[in-house]
Amino acid sequence: xxxxxxxxxxxxxxxxxxxxxxxxxxxxxxxxxxxxxxxxxxxxxxxxxxxxxxxxxxxxxxxxxxxxxxxxxxxxxxxxxxxxxxxxxxxxxxxxxxxxxxxxxxxxxxxxxxxxxxxxxxxxxxxxxxxxxxxxxxxxxxxxxxxxxxxxxxxxxxxxxxxxxxxxxxxxxxxxxxxxxxxxxxxxxxxxxxxxxxxxxxxxxxxxxxxxxxxxxxxxxxxxxxxxxxxxxxxxxxxxxxxxxxxxxxxxxxxxxxxxxxxxxxxxxxxxxxxxxxxxxxxxxxxxxxxxxxxxxxxxxxxxxxxxxxxxxxxxxxxxxxxxxxxxxxxxxxxxxxxxxxxxxxxxxxxxxxxxxxxxxxxxxxxxxxxxxxxxxxxxxxxxxxxxxxxxxxxxxxxxxxxxxx
Amino acid sequence: xxxxxxxxxxxxxxxxxxxxxxxxxxxxxxxxxxxxxxxxxxxxxxxxxxxxxxxxxxxxxxxxxxxxxxxxxxxxxxxxxxxxxxxxxxxxxxxxxxxxxxxxxxxxxxxxxxxxxxxxxxxxxxxxxxxxxxxxxxxxxxxxxx
Numbered sequence: 250x251x252x253x254x255x256x257x258x259x260x261x262x263x264x265x266x267x268x269x270x271x272x273x274x275x276x277x278x279x280x281x282x283x284x285x286x287x288x289x290x291x292x293x294x295x296x297x298x299x300x301x302x303x304x305x306x307x308x309x310x311x312x313x314x315x316x317x318x319x320x321x322x323x324x325x326x327x328x329x330x331x332x333x334x335x336x337x338x339x340x341x342x343x344x345x346x347x348x349x350x351x352x353x354x355x356x357x358x359x360x361x362x363x364x365x366x367x368x369x370x371x372x373x374x375x376x377x378x379x380x381x382x383x384x385x386x387x388x389x390x391x392x393x394x395x396x397x398x399x400x401x402x403x404x405x406x407x408x409x410x411x412x413x414x415x416x417x418x419x420x421x422x423x424x425x426x427x428x429x430x431x432x433x434x435x436x437x438x439x440x441x442x443x444x445x446x447x448x449x450x451x452x453x454x455x456x457x458x459x460x461x462x463x464x465x466x467x468x469x470x471x472x473x474x475x476x477x478x479x480x481x482x483x484x485x486x487x488x489x490x491x492x493x494x495x496x497x498x499x500x501x502x503x504x505x506x507x508x509x510x511x512x513x514x515x516x517x518x519x520x521x522x523x524x525x526x527x528x529x530x531x532x533x534x535x536x537x538x539x540x541x542x543x544x545x546x547x548x549x550x551x552x553x554x555x556x557x558x559x560x561x562x563x564x565x566x567x568x569x570x571x572x573x574x575x576x577x578x579x580x581x582x583x584x585x586x587x588x589x590x591x592x593x594x595x596x597x598x599x600x601x602x603x604x605x606x607x608x609x610x611x612x613x614x615x616x617x618x619x620x621x622x623x624x625x626x627x628x629x630x631x632x633x634x635x636x637x638x639x640x641x642x643x644x645x646x647x648x649x650x651x652x653x654x655x
Numbered sequence: 656x657x658x659x660x661x662x663x664x665x666x667x668x669x670x671x672x673x674x675x676x677x678x679x680x681x682x683x684x685x686x687x688x689x690x691x692x693x694x695x696x697x698x699x700x701x702x703x704x705x706x707x708x709x710x711x712x713x714x715x716x717x718x719x720x721x722x723x724x725x726x727x728x729x730x731x732x733x734x735x736x737x738x739x740x741x742x743x744x745x746x747x748x749x750x751x752x753x754x755x756x757x758x759x760x761x762x763x764x765x766x767x768x769x770x771x772x773x774x775x776x777x778x779x780x781x782x783x784x785x786x787x788x789x790x791x792x793x794x795x796x797x798x799x800x801x
Contacts, residue, residue, distance in 0.1 A: 591719035593694045610695045623695040
């Protein structure tokens with residue numbers, strides 16, 4: 250039996266109080282809290298073998314290199330990638346998407362080509378493609394969604410044309426919680442001759458991913474939404490694609506040989522990792538993956554689904570509350586609005602009760618436009634959240650309405 | 656955190672529910688749009704200025720209780736003021752909502768002093784004022800609180 254109270258002990262921050270109330274942390278879609286295993290792994294690295302990697306012949310450097318490359322192997326196994334060199338460390342999902350846009354994109358797109366994304370993308374999976382379109386003359390097209398936040402899959406076939414070069418699609422919507430049928434989209438895209446980038450930032454802490462089974466060409470995620478550190482993320486790319494792509498940034502570690510006349514680039518993954526990387530972050534991410542696997546992703550998903558159901562039932566009983574995003578099989582996100590009360594005010598009043606949620610456009614302004622809303626309030630659940638916390642959320646919502654509506 | 660009632664005073668609820676000077680302003684000769692990228696609040700401000708005196712001030716848009724009440728209270732406070740007084744009033748208001756000393760007489764605007772205990776909400780309270788600043792200086796670009 251999964252007991253979140255047991256796992257909570259691994260997260261010291263959950264014991265703190267906010268405004269003299271116990272912290273109820275429900276902003277996990279923005280970032281998750283970090284377990285002791287991650288904090289310890291980073292600290293152990295700094296206390297015992299802090300050194301730069303890949304260069305020194307001394308013991309510390311070798312130990313640091315082994316830990317860094319060990320983390321890469323953990324990511325490979327976590328994603329089900331065939332080859333460890335298909336795992337590129339980046340600053341996060343955002344940088345990973347920009348990397349693909351600026352290297353693969355600039356060498357594969359020309360005027361008249363098309364990029365297809367969905368109506369529920371995070372700005373990180375919109376703006377890099379718009380920038381690429383500006384540079385190349387390519388066009389951005391969008392798969393629409395319905396009022397529940399479900400993609401109109403019957404429109405995909407007509408949106409995929411002979412000019413579609415890339416499909417960028419999020420696996421889980423950060424604003425709505427929708428889990429998209431990416432396997433089907435990948436099949437259709439490949440049949441049309443397009444490559445597919447899957448944004449897994451919101452997904453990896455909730456949904457088991459197997460990039461080999463999915464067959465996606467690129468997959469990106471951020472460590473900090475997976476109980477790991479900020480500033481570290483991952484780009485997975487198929488080996489043959491990564492090998493053919495030009496480098497992203499120039500600098501140390503991404504080269505084999507440099508003269509003032511010519512530089513020979515290193516092999517993948519190092520070709521894309523210029524400069525000293527976030528070594529402690531990668532080690533922390535490796536520890537986070539170990540932690541998530543020790544808890545069991547299926548246990549986490551089942552627990553979060555249960556919390557989401559309990560929260561959704563309670564939400565339906567609140568007068569004037571409208572849930573934004575009602576797709577079947579959502580992942581751990583409850584976005585909502587209250588009649589007559591702006592989400593920003595909800596956020597402040599909930600905070601005064603110790604309840605941390607997100608209010609705003611969630612970096613998905615086109616989603617807000619679709620629902621004709623300036624913003625929503627969003628509660629998002631993680632493995633350490635409890636039913637008592639869901640109840641605290643709804644007590645606090647009651648207080649918001651009482652204060653505002655009298 | 657201070658008591659929520661310091662922030663959400665009755666006057667603020669009143670101006671949020673029934674914003675004053677809300678709607679279009681035919682014959683306006685000063686205009687600006689304001690935008691709070693943090694929360695998506697949008698505000699459109701129109702002024703009628705004659706002989707250096709603000710005769711009319713009206714706003715439209717959507718925002719949280721703090722930004723709506725602040726815009727409503729501001730338009731009330733502006734009527735009959737000289738354009739040249741506005742900079743001083745804005746400066747005083749800005750100091751007030753940031754919890755810094757100020758010397759300008761705030762009148763009804765003082766109900767927003769509680770914002771100073773909620774730093775995350777200062778931008779909500781100042782959006783209307785930044786927009787006013789742009790309108791009086793006829794800036795072409797929409798202003799942002801960022």
